[in-house]
Amino acid sequence: MGTARVTTGMGTRRATHTDPAAILAAAKARVAVDRHGVHGVAHWARVRENGHRLARHTGADKELVELFAFLHDCCREDDNSDPDHGARAADFASSLRGSLLHLADERFELLFKAIRDHELGFTRADVTVMTCWDADRLDLGRVGVRPDPKRLCTAAAKDRDTIDWAFRRSRTA
Numbered sequence: 509m510g511t512a513r514v515t516t517g518m519g520t521r522r523a524t525h526t527d528p529a530a531i532l533a534a535a536k537a538r539v540a541v542d543r544h545g546v547h548g549v550a551h552w553a554r555v556r557e558n559g560h561r562l563a564r565h566t567g568a569d570k571e572l573v574e575l576f577a578f579l580h581d582c583c584r585e586d587d588n589s590d591p592d593h594g595a596r597a598a599d600f601a602s603s604l605r606g607s608l609l610h611l612a613d614e615r616f617e618l619l620f621k622a623i624r625d626h627e628l629g630f631t632r633a634d635v636t637v638m639t640c641w642d643a644d645r646l647d648l649g650r651v652g653v654r655p656d657p658k659r660l661c662t663a664a665a666k667d668r669d670t671i672d673w674a675f676r677r678s679r680t681a
């Protein structure tokens with residue numbers, strides 16, 4: 509899908525856009541844990557929505573935030589802490605480059621870092637990376653944990669109304 513050919517006035521060239529739906533499909537095909545569990549597709553959808561909400565304030569790269577949402581937990585082997593699931597997912601993202609994932613090196617490096625390190629608890633990074641991490645951490649209510657502002661990265665995510673909104677929504681999901 510991401511390598512469709514496009515006819516232009518200059519002839520035919522390879523399209524180089526990334527189709528988020530194709531990335532989501534690839535992530536769903538890869539996932540080994542319960543798709544309906546705490547790290548499944550509904551979680552990815554809430555991370556995506558959280559990320560878009562935060563990006564309006566942080567200026568994060570929205571396409572990268574969306575790709576992060578779909579990919580970051582797709583290589584889990586269990587629903588516990590599962591060390592290195594971030595590194596596995598980052599490698600999976602690398603494997604999609606050139607077929608489904610078309611990003612310049614600089615943007616791919618941001619996505620790779622966001623995915624690889626999302627499980628490590630860091631709070632300082634590029635604003636797009638921090639927005640990705642916050643989007644994920646704002647969904648902790650699904651496992652009964654209220655997001656702690658000290659463990660969030662951006663002012664937008666630390667905002668009390670945002671935490672309240674995300675917590676309520678994740679609890680009722």
Ligand SMILES: [Fe+2]
Nearest residue numbers: 551580581644
């Ligand atoms: Fe997650």
